[in-house]
Amino acid sequence: MPSSQPLPPAVEALLADGTTALIRPLAPGDRAAALELHAVRMSEESRRLRFFGASRRAPEQAADRLCGPPRPGFLALGALVGGELIGVVECDAVQGRPEAAELAVAVADDWQHRGVATLLIEHLVHAARAQGVRTLEADTLAGNRSVHTVFSDLGLRVRRHLAQGEVRVSVELDESDERYRSAVDLRGRGADVASLRPLLRPGAVAVVGASRRAGSVGQAVLGKIRRGGFAGRVWAVNPHAREVAGSVAYPSLAALPDVPDLAVLAVPAGAVAGAAEECGLAGVRALVVLTSGLDGDQARHLLDSCRRHSMRLVGPNCLGIAQTDPDIRLDAEFGARQPRPGTAGVAVQSGGVGIALLGQLDRLGIGVSSFVSLGDKYDVSGNDLLQWWESDGRTDLALLHLESFGSPRAFSRTARRVSRTMPVLTVDAGRSPAGRRGAASHTAGAATPTVTRQALFTQAGITATRGIGELVETAALLHAQPLPGTRNAVAVLSNAGGIGVLAADACADVGLELPPLPAPLVAELLAVLPAGATATNPVDTTAAVGPKELRACLDLLARSGAVEAVLLCLTPTALATDPEHGPLRALLDGPARGRIPLAAVLIDQEPPVRCLTAADGGRIPSYADPQAAARALAHARERARWLAEPPGAEIPVPDCDPPRARALAEHFLRTHPRGGWLDPDAVTALLECYGLPLTTSIWARDEHTAVLAASSLRQLGHEGKAVLKAYWPQQVHKSDLGAVRTGLTGEQAVRTAFREFAGRFGARMAGAVVQPMSAPGLELLAGVVQDAVFGPLVLFGMGGTTTDVLDDRVARLAPITEPDVHAMTTGLRATPLLFGYHGGAAVDLTAVRDVLARLSRLAMDLPQLAEADLNPLIAGPHGLLCVDARVRLEPRAPFDPYLRRLRRPLPT
Template sequence: MSTVHPLGGAEALLADGTTVELRPLRPDDHPAVLDLHTAGMSEESRRLRFFGVSRNAPRQAADRLCGPPRTDLLALGAWVGEELLGEADCELLDDPPETAELALAVADRWHHRGVATLLLEHLVHAARAAGVRFFEADTLGGNHAVHQVFADLGLPVERRYAQGEVRVRVPLDEGDERYRSAVDERGRTADLASLAALLRPASVAVVGVSRREGSVGRTVFGKIRRGGFAGAVWAVNPHAGEIDGETSYPSVRALPAVPDLAVLAVPAGAVPGAAEECGAAGVRALVVLTSGLGAEEARGLMRACRRHSMRLVGPNSLGMAQTDPAVRLDAEFGGAFPRPGSAGVAVQSGGVGIALLSRLAWLGIGVSSFVSLGDKYDVSGNDLLRWWEADGRTDLALLHLESFGNPRAFARTARRVTRSVPVLTVDAGRSTAGRRGAASHTAAAATPTVTREALFRQAGITATRGIDELVEAAALLRSQPLPAPRGAVAVVSNAGGIGILAADACAEAGLELPELPPELGELLPPGASVCNPVDTTAAIGPNELTFFLRALEREEAVDAILVCLVPTALGSTPAQDPVRALLEGPARRRVPIAAVLLDQQVPVRYRTCADGGMLPAYSDSVAAARALGHARDRARRLAEAPSPPADAPDCDRRAARSLIDGHLTAHPDGGWLDPLSTADLLAAYGLPLTTTVWARDEHTAVTAARGLRRFGHEHEVALKAYWPGQLHKRALGAVRTGLGTDGEVRDAYREFAERFGPQLAGAVVQPMAAPGVELLAGIVQDRVFGPLVVLGAGGTAADVLADRSARLAPLSERDLTTMVDELRSAPLLSGHAGAPALDLTAVRSVLARLSRLADDFPELVEADLNPVILRPDGAVCVDARVRLERRPSFDPYLRRLRRPAAAEAE
């Protein structure tokens, strides 16, 4: 058989938070496999596994699973240290493989901890990568545990009963969303179990508490004690018997009890040993404050954490804090204990963490939990989103992430969490520079900024451009109701010029300013203007402003109110102060209200209203308008019903797989497909490439052009020179269009041969396409973010106009529409100035098929369809380029723990 062995190693969490290693079984695992099937399983378990009691069955199983390597056998084991907890295997029955015979065994003492489902998830991934479409297995009717495992897996299960036995058949390529949801739910359960020792510890040890005042370890130890931690806290220092009036212990082993959490503040070289000591003692979580770990130290730290099932924050962490009154843990060396509250905060940079906590404290927003992720070897933003979703305290999540380990898994979690909790982030690492020198227009469009924006948009995350903007948006989202998705704002000011500036700021934030009823002017002083923005004049008093705002709030055309007030001599006494009008009403109204107070010295603060609620007040109208824009965007996302995956019927995945495998076998280093292979690949996924004929010489080119005319294509043809490694053929003068006669085709080919010489491999002959609007559609596979699908203005305008929209695959049905609508050139596609509307269904189909192609084949690292000519009667691509590269099969939703690059083996 020709199957490539797709199993790899990984670490993952069981349902109780235990870390297990998953790896293929090897010949030297024979004793462990035999022990699993003998000492590890009761007689009843062996009867259910082998359909009877046989002394030879365990040894035969070990011989089969641990014999010489076989390409038709996938066998995976789950390990804790040297103990084999269970194994799952399948034998491929066909060539090419389509069905595999499945077997499964778990040691009795590890039952009901999720071993079987975890093994099966990874085996499903490996089998799919090998081309398997079905698992089949024979089980006894009374083997309820195994039937429950199949039922819980999330894939459809077909059963046939006969004489006490059940033939189970599991289609692997059906029910993807249900399966992913089941995997995700198991991942959430395991994650929460593993994070409890970190975020709700009953006891803490600080390892490396120095006698020196101001040292990191001593500072953190002191903050834990002074912060009122509800559990026991111990200092560990082998050279001091007492620190700050408290007993110091020489080692973790010498502590009176095993701590749930250990905070490490030791030199980099001592970190691996300290981590190993903690793990051996039974510690379940580490926060490593130490920075500057080398590669060997990083590997040692990760080995200890994985071996002993410890979750890790850091290294290079500022620390963490949990304000739950039942815990009150402040294990970080920032300036002050975070104020208790309901905002979850996670940052990678300690400096950003200190700045963010300071601004939140000034604003009065309290924190439910704070984690400085540091170098993020293990615990990530995805873990914390899951924790905040379930902790019952967090109603606002603030993130500062400089990198993503698994963006698609993060986006899936965030998409669910943001339905109930606003998630805000600072979009760190933006770049205005594109990928200079990119080989295709699509790659040039896929800048880091575009990719990150696509991630945040699809995940429903509110992305801001700095800490101040983050806090400004959080202040509004936390204290005010959301506006209607339309986002129509009434701007009210007691100074006309300030109101105009505020109106401009609203327009720049994408907010509407609706017309207001003229009768509202009856509530304003003489000389006031009720046009939006409303100029109340400086003569307005508190009572008049109160009545006017209440009336404005009742207007159906108004979704939000922005009030800008500037101090004047007319409001020199409290009774004349118009700010009082804002504070006499309730803080939360039917529509959100934001104040701009131009005499305010801080960017944003809360003002207390009569009902005790908080009204956000800004010093600048631009900040207030931005915050309202973010609130409007969140309202729009919440108003959208979940969208199903984009539909791309009749895709021939097997034909595409055969073509891709064949090319990579012939070209192990990958590269660009030749024109005919490109045409075949796009045809397998129903992508509308124009008729393409390959010509190796001028005679073949002339014959091909005649054939195209004979079969009803346009009278004129295009001729495109080709050679391997060719880039941007039009810029190289390798395209001739409008060739109407045999002589013109022959002359064009001869010109190519003379101009390009021996490198010319031949030419492509295509019919001339009817005119239409030229678009660019393509794919770029990012090694971190996965496949990005790009749509934009095409042809020669592709790079000049930079009119593009992008989404990470897989696309949803809504993405197909919004990607088109976001283009600045969208009016041209919908029938502008009396022109006929173009076939938008056709361009949506192109996007759906590109998404499916990119999601199915990570080896397809770049595809550029430019131009795609869109007309009222459909779409056709007249030029396409595809680049392949050997990539491992990667399922972003497969449960596994992070493997940081710094800790990878050399």
């Protein structure tokens, strides 16, 4: 393991029981703790299993080794809880084999079987990979079942060799091992859910800061907890009162009859940190901080207390939480309404949005399983709650309003899994204005925050709406109706032609299709509808339609297979609005309901959306506007399409050379510490590491070298004409600047072009690139941008000189999968050109897939890659060829988005 690599940073992560542990490198100052761990906190049997004997000096030798001066190839990590060292892991480079390292782990007896060793090894795996280690090896006793279980359950490939009672274990560190990532996910989910139980299933709650003042937040929350029928015990804490709202008040946490699982803090900002520390010392395991206005120091002290004492934190600056499980019935929030019990999980950052959303869901009859107002989101996040809802056995619909993402790739991975089992809806809040970043490539210019967020939502199967109204409209449909099929065929029925036309237009606006109905079906429909009806789709039933006819019409459509959803639009005639005998009753109680999704449009209803309830309890959403109904159906169709796609795995990319790419990046950044654009030779070398198809390019710093380069192209078999491109580091859009000359034949043409460039661009011109003329083809763009929050984003679209004018691109977050590539190649407006439009030659889509996968892998392997722009890629039936590429590097440390750790936001 190279000694030049920096030590991994200290991070906090959850053990299997939900306890927060600090994982950090050991230092000389930890020697006494390491000695105590081995000599006192491990039994004689544990020491025998660790050291293969009962040597009295083994604990001292271990402490000296773990906490000695830094030495090449050695790394030791410790796990600390509440400042106490409870476990250690170490690895030491194998002599003569830099890709291998020896591993050993030890855990205090009273902390065994709580996931300490596994968590330490996960973090060691991450650090070892960053230092070039590919195999971890360990010698264990055959009877050490605990450590063998740890290795078996890691999710990595493990080989064992038994000799004379000892087992040699080898663990392979495959960087793209999906089995390992899934195993880490499973462990992380279990730890996360365990840590949230005191928050969402507490047995006792204390309201700290419950005031005697009527109308105060603390008193309001205390009152709601009591009125809501909380199944556990609830106490008020107020050092200045003996009684609050008729309840006994205690002066401190220490004075309570027992330790609460959850404390709700409604104290002034200056008192929050002290109250949190008091809670931690008392043994509280979760906090909800309602207080707003914390400054940076107050916020850091709050979070420090929570992490040090293993408390999960909601807030600060939040509305509170609610858990409607009949066994809990906790309503610890100060909204006006008590949340209706149900099966929708709701998480919001804005308290105001939370109040509005709960109110609208209540009017629809949609109850919540749990509600969490995240506030400033220092700790508990949308990712945590998705994992809770996935495991709680009650939630079947997730609604999120998130203004920021702490760990988008972890969120995306969780959401991809959860979305397979329940709809996950969000409001795409904080969309930036349409426009460009101040970037220096087509790729970076296209990667706006909006594009990045949309890529995350699309890949994760999240239904992203543009506002609370649209979120509620869609929730009403997804909560009450089955999903449509994937053929995108909708029927519109109306009792007035005009509203039917409006509904048809609304469907077209969101990409829903109204296919002509088959002739036999048309005949059947006309046979049951009143005279004057038409059945071309939209189906105009006329205002004279009665319940019997409409019921038969709906049943025919549902059974026909010709359409996959029905939109019924009714104007307020006497027949339509009769609640007992009109078409609405036919819609609710007819046999068609439940076969395909049905939605109603009642243009005279007052609420924008409501749910109609049938005699058997079934529900159908009803909208005041056909556009709202069409939007909801479109979201349902997209969910159905996403579910129909296989989950997909990262596309394997053979014949890559990540070590060489890292070495190239490190060499460049040593000479350019602040980063910058690679010169053409370095671009070629880097792209070659990943087999990306860059055309033959020769870098020429002067006129004479350019002439020789053109001559050498002919010697290499390029018999056609040459291209000359002027180059300087900050150059953008060569063609726009007149920095490209094509069709050059002979020495004099090359000389003339070079001299023209030198005269026009002067001293800023560093030289020129000489290339052969490429065959004609479709010009495409492929690129990568590293987003500081979301990670690498892969873009694909139409390229060449018109790329910004056409603005036809799609994006996906890396790593990309087979379904991602399919969506990218079929998601452009110009997609028909890829498949051979009007007799043209189809593009080699296998080559496109390969380029996108290699770019994705390059970006994942090389965090220093700030942006790469391959434009244009000349595409034809026999492959792709990149004729121009730009790459920019920045100094960045490796980041593993799948490593288990708690976020450490920097509160302001």
